[in-house]
Amino acid sequence: MKGGLVSESGVVLLSERRPTPRADGPDAVVGAIRDFIGHLAASGAGGPAGVGLVVPGLVSADTAIYAANLGWDHVPAADFTRLDVPVMLGHDVRTGGLAESVLGAGRGVSDFLFLPIGTGIAGAMILHGEPYGGSSGWGGEIGHIPVIPDGERCACGQFGCLETYASAASVGRRYSLRSGQEGVRAEQVVSSDDPVAVEVWDEAVEALSLALATYTLLLDPSMIVLGGGLAEAGPALFDPVRTRLVRRLAFRDAPPLRPAALGMDAGMLGAALLGWRAAGRPDLGPGWTVDVRPEPMVS
Ligand SMILES: [Zn+2]
Known part of the structure; x- marks a missing residue:
């Protein structure tokens, strides 16, 4: 806590x-x-x-x-x-998405997706500056969008969920399974050029670009903010995901990807x-200057 x-x-x-x-x-x-x-x-x-x-x-x-x-x-x-x-x-x-909206990467932007990628993959849909939870509070479960038909079984009970391919935990797990090497972390897979690592990372990026294309086509965000442990990979994550997202969208531009702030x-x-x-002060926040961790902007 x-x-x-x-x-x-x-x-x-x-x-x-x-x-x-x-x-x-x-x-x-x-x-x-x-x-x-x-x-x-x-x-x-x-x-x-x-x-x-x-x-x-x-x-x-x-x-x-x-x-x-x-x-x-x-x-x-x-x-x-x-x-x-x-x-x-x-x-x-x-x-967390509200904070990024008011104080962080989404400052001044009304509609964006906040996607922390860590042990799991969660999402906050920011619509008109506010997080949207849907009719029952389940809105934003992007990690459980099926991206691979009849794909691997997810811990949630469904098959082919984004999280099963692209969360930090899944990248490490899938690499270990194929290489026989135990306890390899996602960051090591991302930065390794052995063929198994390249393959596992390629599948993760592919799954992410599919989910982000779906989100973009449905909700037309002005940006996608990636956070969580895997976003620390920087260009190794942002560059290939951006390339594939652009390639998937034929009739519209891809929104820019930004690191969480x-x-x-x-x-x-x-x-x-x-x-x-x-406390009755919804006006507070936009005027705050928070000590934001410096990170490179990725366009
Ligand atoms: Zn799932």
Whole structure:
């Protein structure tokens, strides 16, 4: 868990990490969050105006509806704090996308896709400047778009999902399977020129370009923001994906690919935006100057 105290002017006054006591059960995790928020609140001068909390799974602004890996089932927002302040909950990836929209790579852009590629592949569709979760909160599951008909079985139960071919974990796993070498990380596969690595990476790039072409044709984004661990590969990821995306689209231009700007801080900064929204200050954020990690722009 990562938490922080963020002032009205966007200054991160305090930022801390704590382990998630997942093994102790759903209630213990809620209790640990309650303690963490209490600790952060006590560290500031005066109490906080609001709390923004980003959680995985299905979530609405006032309920953590369902999180398989934490065992949560309809936990109300009020359970997460003893402080008498408004609380707003947000979905982890969509809130990261909100932060990239207001403070990061998507600043000044109304419609884009935020796609963190790490252990899995998630997506936040930013429409009119706001993340869109669909009718039931499942919107944006780009990692589970079937890109290969009758392809490999995904952990989700479907076949041929993007995530099965192109997540960092899948690239490492698929390389190990074919080469017989255990424990090879995606970054090593990307930067290796042995034929098996080239083949596995080629299939990952192919799968990504298919999914991004689909997204582009459906929603006409003005840019695609790639983040997560695999985006650290830089040109080794961006260049081939851009080339294939351009090649796939015949009658329209491909949107530019950009690296995410906020890195690991996107979730916490997005939570701060939610906290201020809960406190009745939806105007805060656009004027903030955050300490953005310098990264090369890729056009
Ligand atoms: Zn899947």
